[in-house]
Amino acid sequence: MFKLWASIVKDVRVLLRDKVGISLMFIMPVILVIVVTTIQNSTFQLMNKNKLTVVVCNKDAGKLSTQLIATINKIGMFKVAQVDKKLNAQQIADGMHANDAMLAVTIPSDFSAKIEAKANSSSNKALKSFGLQADSAKEVKLTGATPLILYYNPSIPESIRFSVNGALASALQIVESRETLRTLYFAINEKEMPQQLENEMLNGKAEINQVPVSKNGSLKAPNATQHNVPAWTIFAMFFIIMSLSGSVVREKVSGSFIRLKTLPTNYAVGLLSKQITYLGVTMFQALVIFSLGLWFFPYINLPALNLPADIFGLFIVTLACGYCAVSYAICIGVFANTQEQANGFGAVSIVILAAIGGLMVPSFVMPGALKTISQLSPLHWCIQAYYGLFLEGAGLKDVMISIIPLVAITIAFQAVTYLGLKRKNLI
Amino acid sequence: MSSLAVNIENLGFHYPGNSGITYDGLNLKIAEGERFGLFGPNGAGKTTLMNLMTGLLVADTGKIELLGHSIGTKSKAVNKLFGFVPQDFSFYQELSPVENLEFFGAWYGLNSKQIAQRTKELLEILGLSHVSDKPVQNFSGGMKRRINLAIGVIHNPKILFLDEPTVGVDVQTRHAIINYLKELNDNGTTLIYTSHQLSEAEGLCERIALIDNGRIVREGNLDKLLEEYDHQNLEDLFLNLTGKDFRN
Numbered sequence: 001m002f003k004l005w006a007s008i009v010k011d012v013r014v015l016l017r018d019k020v021g022i023s024l025m026f027i028m029p030v031i032l033v034i035v036v037t038t039i040q041n042s043t044f045q046l047m048n049k050n051k052l053t054v055v056v057c058n059k060d061a062g063k064l065s066t067q068l069i070a071t072i073n074k075i076g077m078f079k080v081a082q083v084d085k086k087l088n089a090q091q092i093a094d095g096m097h098a099n100d101a102m103l104a105v106t107i108p109s110d111f112s113a114k115i116e117a118k119a120n121s122s123s124n125k126a127l128k129s130f131g132l133q134a135d136s137a138k139e140v141k142l143t144g145a146t147p148l149i150l151y152y153n154p155s156i157p158e159s160i161r162f163s164v165n166g167a168l169a170s171a172l173q174i175v176e177s178r179e180t181l182r183t184l185y186f187a188i189n190e191k192e193m194p195q196q197l198e199n200e201m202l203n204g205k206a207e208i209n210q211v212p213v214s215k216n217g218s219l220k221a222p223n224a225t226q227h228n229v230p231a232w233t234i235f236a237m238f239f240i241i242m243s244l245s246g247s248v249v250r251e252k253v254s255g256s257f258i259r260l261k262t263l264p265t266n267y268a269v270g271l272l273s274k275q276i277t278y279l280g281v282t283m284f285q286a287l288v289i290f291s292l293g294l295w296f297f298p299y300i301n302l303p304a305l306n307l308p309a310d311i312f313g314l315f316i317v318t319l320a321c322g323y324c325a326v327s328y329a330i331c332i333g334v335f336a337n338t339q340e341q342a343n344g345f346g347a348v349s350i351v352i353l354a355a356i357g358g359l360m361v362p363s364f365v366m367p368g369a370l371k372t373i374s375q376l377s378p379l380h381w382c383i384q385a386y387y388g389l390f391l392e393g394a395g396l397k398d399v400m401i402s403i404i405p406l407v408a409i410t411i412a413f414q415a416v417t418y419l420g421l422k423r424k425n426l427i
Numbered sequence: 428m429s430s431l432a433v434n435i436e437n438l439g440f441h442y443p444g445n446s447g448i449t450y451d452g453l454n455l456k457i458a459e460g461e462r463f464g465l466f467g468p469n470g471a472g473k474t475t476l477m478n479l480m481t482g483l484l485v486a487d488t489g490k491i492e493l494l495g496h497s498i499g500t501k502s503k504a505v506n507k508l509f510g511f512v513p514q515d516f517s518f519y520q521e522l523s524p525v526e527n528l529e530f531f532g533a534w535y536g537l538n539s540k541q542i543a544q545r546t547k548e549l550l551e552i553l554g555l556s557h558v559s560d561k562p563v564q565n566f567s568g569g570m571k572r573r574i575n576l577a578i579g580v581i582h583n584p585k586i587l588f589l590d591e592p593t594v595g596v597d598v599q600t601r602h603a604i605i606n607y608l609k610e611l612n613d614n615g616t617t618l619i620y621t622s623h624q625l626s627e628a629e630g631l632c633e634r635i636a637l638i639d640n641g642r643i644v645r646e647g648n649l650d651k652l653l654e655e656y657d658h659q660n661l662e663d664l665f666l667n668l669t670g671k672d673f674r675n
Contacts, residue, residue: 006533010519010526017521017562255515259578262481264506265534425485 003265007273014247015277021243025281026288029236033228033289037302040224051079052164055095055104055151059085062112064175071171072105078167092151102153103164108146118145119179123187132188148172178202223303229293230386231359234379236289237282237322238353241329241346244278248333249342267421275326282322308389313396317389320406321382327413328378334420353377358384381406432494432586432617433457433480439488440479448472448641450479452489455636455643457619459494459585462612464632464649465621466661468669471638473621474514477590480619481511493586507536510584514591516571517578520564524555524574527563528581535582542581549577552607569600576604580611587611589620593627605631625661635661639669 015021054072058065073080083095092104108114150168152161181201185193251257251270260267293305308314329346336342354360356370357379363371374380385402388394438453450472457463467473478484480491482498482505491498496505511517518527525546532542550556553573558566563574576592589608593601605627612618622628628635629649636646645652649661658664 002538003533003536006530010522010530013526014519014521254520255513255517256519258483258513258515259511259517259531260534261483262506262509262511263531263534264503264536266503269534 003269004273004276007270008277011247011273011277015243015281018243018247021246024242025236025240025285029232029239029285029289030292032235033232033292034300034302036232037224037228037297038300040228041302052077052103052160053081053099053101054078054164055092055099055101056080056082056107057085057087057092057095057104058082058107059109060107060111061109062116064112064115064179065107067178068107068111068171068175071174072168075167075171077164078103089151096151096153102156104151105168106149106151108148110146111148114145115176115179116183118176119183122180123183126184127187174202225293225297225303225305226390229289229305230390231383233286233289233318234321234325234382234386235350235354235359236285237325237382238328238350238379239347240278240281240285240325241332241350242343244274244326244329245333245336245342245346246339247274248330249336249339252333253338271330271417271421274330275323278326278329279319279322282325283318286318286322306390309393310389310395313394313399314389316396317382317385317399317403320385320403320410321378324378324382324406324410324413327410327417331413331417331420334417334424350379353379356380357382375405378406378409381409430459430494431456431492432459432461433619434492434495435480435489437489438479438486438491440475440484440486448475450476450486450641453641453643455646457617457634459617460612460615462609462618462631462633463620464628464635465619465638466625466628466635466665467638467644471669472641473638474590475641476638477588477619477621481509481588482506507582508584509586509588510579510582512576512579512587512589512592514594516575518563518574521562523558523560523562524550524577525559527574527578531578532581537582545581545583549581553577554603569596572596572600572604576607580616584616586617586619589618589622591622591624592620593622593624601627625665629661637665637669644669 056069056072058069069080069082072078081095081099081101083092087095092106096102096104148168150165152164178198181198182193185197248271251260260270290305290307294307295304298304332346332349333342336345354377356366356374357363357377358366358374359379363374363380366374381402385399385406388399388402392398433455434457435453435455438450438455440450442448448470453476455476465473465476475484479486480493480498493505494508496508498505518531522530528546528549529539529542532545533539537545546559547556550559553576555570555573555577558570563571566574572592572595576589579589580587587608592608593604596604601624608618608620608631618631620628620632632649634647635649635652637644647655653659653661653664656664
């Protein structure tokens, strides 16, 4: 026991003097979690609180294009900046730059006329089907509507572009529906449709309430912090590979290992000591990053982290994730022959495991084969367990389904490490 | 002859792919309390033999015993019997001398009280007390050599293997190290030593073995060998027995 204790003391001392290693293990993930959460939070705010500036070039002189612009404004997602109707595509692009806008819409000159024609046609068809108009009534032959043109900055994410497209389509639908309704009303009653009735018919639509489904019945909506803090905590834990595997390799290739092999103590004690020391490091990393989310994020206008109700579950999940990260790092350290090998392979493999594990893009959006592969990444099970606790209000019992595979992967890493040590005659 | 510190019988060893030195039926006996020198040109097999005696390499055939205990067994008990001072600096450069001695002392099986006592003694003897808490990485080569030695002897070993313990040090450090080794030997520690510093070896070793190409060319009492071959010093004897050709 004294040998193990002496080894832990030695490892802690060596670790504390490795300034670069400590920076990689603590400062890098702290910066990462702040930066990524801030960016994702801004995206969320851009879509929900701030307004996207959209340049509108209305080439139509009719009233419906004005209604369309009013409807776009009413959606609440856009700030409309109207420009001269005579502008060409290049000038519109310049207008986007001038207004610092990512989007521009051109309303064609026949916009109102085409919608009115379509409304008349639809109205006639409706009257005919009600039996209120003779079959011989003249049908106007419709030509296809000239499309609106949506210009966008190529740097705008596809997801935002689709949201914008959906919002514009919805605005267009409202204008078309209103016009059809007015035309039909006029055809039947030979007078304008009362504003109140129009409002009741068009605005009285059912609302959509978004409700997060949680296991503990909590109705707190998840935010960027809830997603990012667990994800980057896992990333930080696994990134100890840069220090830990390097430490194992350094010991192997430096003279100290020659002496260690001649001592009356098994090197397994040294590896156990490293596991305990670095497990402590991973737990401390989690403590630092969670504390940051809890107390520091509100100071920089980011949503605060909401800790799960099951704190013991959180401790166990963190312990399981940390031990898996330590086991992986030692496994790489045992097999790598140089520090460059350990660091290079270690860093790249963690980024790959993080990507396929669903830390960067959720695994549920991955294609079928990749979804299966993602289950081989220990980081996948880590994030699943954390999401269970942080986002779904689950308890330890509920996330055991993620902890069990994580423990199995950890055992596999330990077994491979043991075989590697035996093969290299290190124990 | 008194009881044996080292007994090597019919030793066979080859590196994988037969690269490097090969031993085939080597025999060597070193008595307890001896100051024994192992010399030979570069690539002669000195370090390989030392690695075999310390268990860093495993022999293919034959046996190696240290104080009657086979080194080939997996038992770590035999490792307590000897100390090893490798040619490379074998400690943690980030740690201070005290911290290194605390760690290696514990791994040699000493308790904290024994470690503290031996650390104090060794740092005083080897002139390192004034830098006992400074990181070793900033030390001179000579100071690092003394720490390398201190770690190898912290547990008062009965046998001490020294692989070029004074390479790259100044005269003062060499003098201090050699004197300390003689003191250790006076207290009963068997010294098994390799070096290319033949003049230094002459002052330290009583008995020597000259190795070349994995075999012992000559072995015996140093004075008697010099007399037998009519040479004034070990260097002449060395050149006579191993030739003047360059070695890899």
